[in-house]
Amino acid sequence: MTRLDNSELVSFLVATARGDRAAFAELYRRTAPKLFAILLRILPSKSVAEEALQDVFLKIWQNAGSFSPEAGPAMGWLVSITRNRAIDIIRAKNPAKPAETENTNFLANIVDLSGGEEQMMELATLRHCLGTLEESARNCILLAYYNGYSREELASRFGRPVGTIKTWLHRSLALLKSCLEGAT
Amino acid sequence: MSDEPDMQAAEYVLGTLPADERRAFEALLARDPATRLDVENWEHHLAPLNDALNDVEPSENVWQAIEAALPESGAATPPSLLLLRRSRNRWRTAAIIAGALAAGFAAVSIDHLLKTPREAAGSYVAVVNRTGDQPALIIRVDLATRTVFVRPVATSVPQGRSLELWYIGNHLAPKSMGLVDKTDRSIALPQGAPIEKANFAVTVEPQGGSPSGAPTGPIVYSGQLLKE
Numbered sequence: 236m237t238r239l240d241n242s243e244l245v246s247f248l249v250a251t252a253r254g255d256r257a258a259f260a261e262l263y264r265r266t267a268p269k270l271f272a273i274l275l276r277i278l279p280s281k282s283v284a285e286e287a288l289q290d291v292f293l294k295i296w297q298n299a300g301s302f303s304p305e306a307g308p309a310m311g312w313l314v315s316i317t318r319n320r321a322i323d324i325i326r327a328k329n330p331a332k333p334a335e336t337e338n339t340n341f342l343a344n345i346v347d348l349s350g351g352e353e354q355m356m357e358l359a360t361l362r363h364c365l366g367t368l369e370e371s372a373r374n375c376i377l378l379a380y381y382n383g384y385s386r387e388e389l390a391s392r393f394g395r396p397v398g399t400i401k402t403w404l405h406r407s408l409a410l411l412k413s414c415l416e417g418a419t
Numbered sequence: 420m421s422d423e424p425d426m427q428a429a430e431y432v433l434g435t436l437p438a439d440e441r442r443a444f445e446a447l448l449a450r451d452p453a454t455r456l457d458v459e460n461w462e463h464h465l466a467p468l469n470d471a472l473n474d475v476e477p478s479e480n481v482w483q484a485i486e487a488a489l490p491e492s493g494a495a496t497p498p499s500l501l502l503l504r505r506s507r508n509r510w511r512t513a514a515i516i517a518g519a520l521a522a523g524f525a526a527v528s529i530d531h532l533l534k535t536p537r538e539a540a541g542s543y544v545a546v547v548n549r550t551g552d553q554p555a556l557i558i559r560v561d562l563a564t565r566t567v568f569v570r571p572v573a574t575s576v577p578q579g580r581s582l583e584l585w586y587i588g589n590h591l592a593p594k595s596m597g598l599v600d601k602t603d604r605s606i607a608l609p610q611g612a613p614i615e616k617a618n619f620a621v622t623v624e625p626q627g628g629s630p631s632g633a634p635t636g637p638i639v640y641s642g643q644l645l646k647e
Contacts, residue, residue, distance in 0.1 A: 256486075256489065259489075260482075263482055263485070267477055267482070268474035268475055268477070271474075271475045271476070271477040272472040272473060272474055273472060275475055276472070285477060285478065285480075285481050288477055289481055289484050289488070292485045293485060293488055293489075306459055307463055308466075310466075311459075311463060311466050314462070322434040322441070323441075326434075326437070326441060327438065327635075357466075357467040357470075358467040358468075358471065361464070361465075361468065379434055379435045380468055381468065383434055384435070385434075385435060386435050386437065389435070404429075404430060404433070405423075405429075405430075408426065408433070409426070411464070412425075412429070
């Protein structure tokens, strides 16, 4: 896995906005495997994830002109389109349990540091800050982010009322934020 | 909603907002730059989690389907001429209305496509495109009578579903303007509805229209009103 260079991704996006198909194809080649991995975790099946990936890239083609490099890294923009699409799909359906995850020790899983130094630092910081949270609250955040769990699904998994889950989420997100912003 | 805005932004990014709150939040997002910043901040905070995921190569036919859905000409239609382009993958390309609004629709002038004589004073038109060549719907608004004329040109309705037309004035909640079929229709504008910057969108709904009174299906066409 190679580190995706932001300035390259930005140039592909700018060219895509001008209708450059070759740049768009290259953007796909570089980023689709990561975006597909995100969709596969959240969506119930591979075929749904493939459809969603098509939707995501058509949206990228259509909206490339609205990407602004000042607002953040290109990959972040692509990831947010991808996650929003996935979450819209699962929230639009009747509550269906996401596939049970193979492993509940999420924090230990966040160790695949395959990127560059800055990326490693960011991940290490996030990992540290997640580590300061209580385990249940931390797992709520990770199940939601990685697997698209709703408040209701978290409530049933943890055997707590939905209101408690919401409180956990808000409290732990606030702690996470102050840890992250204090650390950087 | 009494929740602190930043927590809503956090839960939006995390994905835990229930569908109705999510939709309301997206409407807010479309019009409030401060909310946009909160969301970007949270996206940035949580983004490193994605680095921990192992890449998965999608199968070859995904790219083929994407490529096939791009417009036929070599160059994309410039954004200023483009309304929401309809996907070749018929009823799947979905966008929540607020999301599509946030992306910004552009209007297109198509005087030459309009065969009916224009109204004497103040009329607006929205052309709702398919692929950039032929419009799927032409929507005219006559200000004098506050009437909306809808003329389907090349719409096709998926089996067992209905197409429903929505009026979206100034980021207000979408108001149903009824179903779209093969025939021309005229509809009165909603009471007090603003015209400036109004958008129309067509969504795929269960047969007979949205059961909830709000759009539930993907947007298949959309367009913004343009003063003639």
